[in-house]
Amino acid sequence: MHITDYPRFSWRGTMLDVSRHFFPVDTVKKYLDLASLYKINVLHLHLADDQGWRIVINSWPNLALHGGSTEVGGGAGGYYTQQEYKDIVAYAAARYITVVPEIDSPGHVNAALSSYAELNCDGVAPPLYTGTDVGFSSLCVGKALTYKFLDDVVREIAAITPGAFYHLGGDEAHSTSHADYVTFVNKMQPILKAHGKRVIGWDEINAATLLPGSYAQHWDTGVGSEPGTEKARNAVAQGAPNWSCRRRTWLTWT
Numbered sequence: 001m002h003i004t005d006y007p008r009f010s011w012r013g014t015m016l017d018v019s020r021h022f023f024p025v026d027t028v029k030k031y032l033d034l035a036s037l038y039k040i041n042v043l044h045l046h047l048a049d050d051q052g053w054r055i056v057i058n059s060w061p062n063l064a065l066h067g068g069s070t071e072v073g074g075g076a077g078g079y080y081t082q083q084e085y086k087d088i089v090a091y092a093a094a095r096y097i098t099v100v101p102e103i104d105s106p107g108h109v110n111a112a113l114s115s116y117a118e119l120n121c122d123g124v125a126p127p128l129y130t131g132t133d134v135g136f137s138s139l140c141v142g143k144a145l146t147y148k149f150l151d152d153v154v155r156e157i158a159a160i161t162p163g164a165f166y167h168l169g170g171d172e173a174h175s176t177s178h179a180d181y182v183t184f185v186n187k188m189q190p191i192l193k194a195h196g197k198r199v200i201g202w203d204e205i206n207a208a209t210l211l212p213g214s215y216a217q218h219w220d221t222g223v224g225s226e227p228g229t230e231k232a233r234n235a236v237a238q239g240a241p242n243w244s245c246r247r248r249t250w251l252t253w254t
Contacts, residue, residue, distance in 0.1 A: 007039055007041075011041070011042055012038075012039055012040050012041050012042060013040065013041075013042035013043070013044050013100075014031075014035050014040050014042070014043060014044065015043075015044040015045075015046060016028065016031055016043060016044070016045055016046065017046040017049075018045065018046060018047065018052075018054050019046050019047060019048055019049035019051060019052045019053070019054055019104075019111075020049060020051045020052065020071060020072045020132075021071055021072055021075075022052060022054060022068075022071050022075075022076075022077050022078040022079070024078065025080065025084050025087060025088060028045075028088050029088070029091050031043075032088075032091055032092050032095055032097060033095070035095075035097060036095040036096070036097060040097060041096055041097055041098060042097065042098050042099075042100055043092055043097050043098070043099050043100065044100050044102060044167065045088075045099055045100065045101050045102065046102045046104070047101050047102060047103055048063075048067075048102075048103045048104055048108075048109075048111060048112065049104050049108045049109075049110075049111065050108050050109065050110035050111060050129045050134070050136075050137055051070070051071055051072050051110070051111065051129055051130060051131075052067065052068050052070065052071050052077050052079075052111050053067030053068045053079065053111040053112060053115065054068055054078070054079045054080055055079060055080050055082070055085055055101075055157065056079060056080065056081050056082050057152065057153055057156050057157075058082070058156060059152040059156065060115070060116065060149065060152060060153070062115040062116060063111070063112060063115050063116075064079035065079075065115075066114065066115045066128075067111035067112060067114060067115040067128075068111070069128070070128050070130055071130065072130055072131070072132060073130055074130045075130075082156070082160055085160060086160050089160065089161060089162065093162070098163040098164075098165075099161060099163060100163060100165045100166070100167055100200065101157050101161055101166060101167065102167035102168075102169055103153055103154075103157070103166075103167075103168070103169065104168075104169030104170075104171070105139055105150065105168055105169050105170070105184070105188070106138050106139040106141060106169075106170075106173050106176050106180070106181065106184045107134075107135060107137055107138055107139075107169070107171070107172055107173035107174065107175060107176060108134065108137065108169060108171070108172065108173075109137045109138065109139050110126060110128070110129045110136070110137040111128070111129070112139075112149075113125060113126055113137060113139075114126050114127060114128050114129070116149075118145060119139065119140060119143075119145065119146065119149060120140060121140040121142070121143065134172045134174075135172045135173070135174030135175060136174070136175055137175060138173060138175040138176040138180075139176075139184070141176065141180035141181075141183055141184045142180070147187055147191065150188065150191060151191050151194075154166060154191055154192055154195050154197070155195055158192075158195040158196060158197050161197075164197065164198050165197060165198050165199075165200050165215070166192050166195075166197035166198070166199070166200070167200045167201065168185070168188050168192065168199060168200070168201045168205070169201060169202065170185060170201035170202045170204045170205040171201075171202035171204055171219060172204075173204065178207065181204075181207060181208075182207050182208050185201070185205050185207070185208035186208045186209060189208070189210070189211045189214070190211075193211065198213050198214065198215065199211060199213075199214040199215065200214070200215040200216075200217065201214075201215075201216060201217070202216070202217050202219050203216045203217060203218045203219065203231040203235055204231060205235070206231045206234040206235035206238065207231075207234075209238070210235065210238045210239070212239060214238075216231075216235035216236075218231070
């Protein structure tokens, strides 16, 4: 017989949040094995948030050493060396899965702010955070050092990520003013482009002027309501491809 079989969607993604709860390399590989069975072809790897920074950045080593030292609930946390990250990327590629790294910004950055006091507007590092609240942290948008820091992060991650995309985050930046948020996204996009990456962000990035080829993700904001729909539509109006996703899925293996 003759079988014609192909996926309905070209981007078939799954997200794994290792920032709030760290998963070792072997667990990520098991997750990739399971994802490949369902023809998933994108792993959205959430590498940095308030609760943890999970990849070594050689030019800013304290991000992993300090920022990766805990997790939600106060556990030991952890981080990937760049070689371990490359191993994950290669393992995924062998299963036809592209890794898209996310370093959330300008909010969800307490782990970074705690690691380097100079990234804070007042020069004072906050303590590490192990709770689950959101919206309380922000990069200092007016500091030139902020963009030197982010350029270094993007440069090092881009060099070991062969895929076309880099996820800049952009959600729940409640401690960043609207004007600062727009400034931040508009400054971040050329940095990503300079390192050969296309921009993906949560649909809040529609507030900025999006570069051609940028992507926006409409994240789940609650069953029975659509408070984020207009943001997604605004992103599409700028030419940004858009799709819905359920933001967080908690997984446990026994």
